[in-house]
Amino acid sequence: MTVSTLPPPAPEWVSCGTCRGLTYGPRFDRDLRVCPGCGHHSRLTAGQRIEQLLDPGSVQPLEPPAVSEDPLGFVDSHPYPDRLRAARGTTGLAEAVTCVTGTLMGHPLVAAVMDFRFLGGSLGVGVGAAITAAAETARDTRRPLLLVTASGGARMQEGALALMQMAKTSQAMAELDEAGILTICLVTDPTYGGVAASFATLGDVVIAEPGARIGFAGRRVIEQTIGHELPEGFQTAEFLLARGLLDAVVARSALRPTLARLLAAAAPGTPAATAPSRVRLVRDPAELPVREAADVVAAARHPQRPTTLDHVAQVFDDFLELRGDRCSGDCPAIVGGIGRLDGRPVIVIGTQKGRDTAERIQRNFGMALPEGYRKAARLMRLAAKLGLPVVTLVDTPGAHPGVDAEERGQAWAIAETIRLMSGLPVPVVAVVTGEGGSGGALALAVADRVLACAGAMYSVISPEGCAAILWKDPAAAPRAAAALQIGSRDLLRHGIVDAVVPEPPDGAHEDPVTAADLLRAALIESLQEIAAVAATDLVARRRRRFRRFGTEESRWR
Ligand SMILES: [Zn+2]
Numbered sequence: 001m002t003v004s005t006l007p008p009p010a011p012e013w014v015s016c017g018t019c020r021g022l023t024y025g026p027r028f029d030r031d032l033r034v035c036p037g038c039g040h041h042s043r044l045t046a047g048q049r050i051e052q053l054l055d056p057g058s059v060q061p062l063e064p065p066a067v068s069e070d071p072l073g074f075v076d077s078h079p080y081p082d083r084l085r086a087a088r089g090t091t092g093l094a095e096a097v098t099c100v101t102g103t104l105m106g107h108p109l110v111a112a113v114m115d116f117r118f119l120g121g122s123l124g125v126g127v128g129a130a131i132t133a134a135a136e137t138a139r140d141t142r143r144p145l146l147l148v149t150a151s152g153g154a155r156m157q158e159g160a161l162a163l164m165q166m167a168k169t170s171q172a173m174a175e176l177d178e179a180g181i182l183t184i185c186l187v188t189d190p191t192y193g194g195v196a197a198s199f200a201t202l203g204d205v206v207i208a209e210p211g212a213r214i215g216f217a218g219r220r221v222i223e224q225t226i227g228h229e230l231p232e233g234f235q236t237a238e239f240l241l242a243r244g245l246l247d248a249v250v251a252r253s254a255l256r257p258t259l260a261r262l263l264a265a266a267a268p269g270t271p272a273a274t275a276p277s278r279v280r281l282v283r284d285p286a287e288l289p290v291r292e293a294a295d296v297v298a299a300a301r302h303p304q305r306p307t308t309l310d311h312v313a314q315v316f317d318d319f320l321e322l323r324g325d326r327c328s329g330d331c332p333a334i335v336g337g338i339g340r341l342d343g344r345p346v347i348v349i350g351t352q353k354g355r356d357t358a359e360r361i362q363r364n365f366g367m368a369l370p371e372g373y374r375k376a377a378r379l380m381r382l383a384a385k386l387g388l389p390v391v392t393l394v395d396t397p398g399a400h401p402g403v404d405a406e407e408r409g410q411a412w413a414i415a416e417t418i419r420l421m422s423g424l425p426v427p428v429v430a431v432v433t434g435e436g437g438s439g440g441a442l443a444l445a446v447a448d449r450v451l452a453c454a455g456a457m458y459s460v461i462s463p464e465g466c467a468a469i470l471w472k473d474p475a476a477a478p479r480a481a482a483a484l485q486i487g488s489r490d491l492l493r494h495g496i497v498d499a500v501v502p503e504p505p506d507g508a509h510e511d512p513v514t515a516a517d518l519l520r521a522a523l524i525e526s527l528q529e530i531a532a533v534a535a536t537d538l539v540a541r542r543r544r545r546f547r548r549f550g551t552e553e554s555r556w557r
Helices: 025-030 044-055 082-093 127-140 156-179 219-226 237-242 253-267 293-300 309-314 357-362 369-387 401-409 411-421 438-442 463-471 475-484 487-495 512-530 535-547
Strands: 013-015 022-024 097-104 108-116 144-149 183-192 204-209 317-321 334-341 344-350 389-395 428-439 450-455 456-458 498-500
Touching: 013 025, 013 463, 044 097, 044 108, 044 144, 044 253, 097 127, 108 127, 108 253, 108 369, 108 456, 127 144, 127 156, 127 487, 156 183, 183 253, 204 237, 253 317, 253 334, 309 334, 309 344, 309 389, 309 428, 334 369, 334 512, 369 389, 369 411, 369 487, 389 438, 411 438, 411 487, 411 535, 428 438, 428 512, 450 487, 450 512, 463 475, 487 498, 498 512
Parallel strands: 108 144, 144 183, 183 204, 344 389, 389 428, 428 450, 428 456, 450 498
Antiparallel strands: 013 022, 097 108, 317 334, 334 344
């Protein structure tokens, strides 16, 4: 069997199915079959997709497993074998999926690419067997698996045998989770029914092309059921991204570099050749100045203090944001993704307050919703699966107090994240970079090494909240701040943090580049301290670290 990667030649002029604009055929091909007028991403054949994504000359076909054809002897207006023969004739393909091995910008992978032209990309025994075999090849060769989906759903002509392919392919994905193999789903237009409800949405990372429609039930079926029309954009990639169901929507022109960055996360990586800048972490509270509580609070909340995304841009290479909790939403107050630190892939998660008024409003001032903590938990599980260290950056007044947050289980989400972190089998370093507000901060800070930036604060409640409750007077906030002992010196003294990251003399906001350099060096040093510790020891030590609080042992000296 050979893989036909030669696309059918584009006609001299191509008419866009959306804007009706005409494009010169060769230019349309050069533009990866995206309309230059309106950006509509036209459907690709499996061969076109493989040619667009994989490195030339790297592609090797995977033989499709033998399966029983027409297991039911199915006849509608035509016998099923006639329909299969016709699909094979028009597409030149054996089935609705083509599976290959190859490389993508040099990264080895296994790819299974669906072709909607073949009986609507329907999932039958042939597709189920091929996807499963591709997953098993990925498992046995320890290569990441890329699934490119396009399907109307399960293949009716194979009855319940087609339905069972959802279970077969889903368990193949589960085996890759157990084996720690990265799985990426590229969901393309349209992906529905049994494919959407199995392997297409089970990847570690699920990305979609702009405008792609994805769902379980089709639009028309839903409209008939509910008796009214659905809004424009329903079930599109953008609609689903906003609801936390996709990691990213990526234009076709950016797919190859984006996928390459993801694939790089599955490679162990080597430390950068250049020596990282050094930092002397402060471990003795006596080396830190005694500061007025009001100054501590003002510095930690300084509006120009670098935000998590400011630090991420300086500290990590190649940060790729992954969004959504795969359940109910994408919280803008928590950002996370894969980045590289000193040449090695890490999962980065942090609270984001916003740099200006517009962003602060959009980010809800860094106050996360339950879906933010669920996104963080999802990324931590991904780190555990891939064996990647986790770095968290904490700068939040606290978790969002609100009706919506309560309705969706704020307390449950925070508790779940705390418990998850206490058992993560990978190195975890948390840094309170600004404001460490209560449970909403701790939910990201159950770590092997907990650091605070010199100008940071960390507290069980905001000084204002404490003043209102205990002093019955919000004006008593400075007194409450002093009594709560929330500055880095006190945090170190109480063992709440293991070390303090120095800041530039006039504060991080005066010299954010130096502040990020110091943070980067602190992270590299802290991860190096625990890199060689076995996972079971790591978890045992982390649990000891948090178990000792309240005993004399927890105080510094
Ligand atoms: Zn167009």
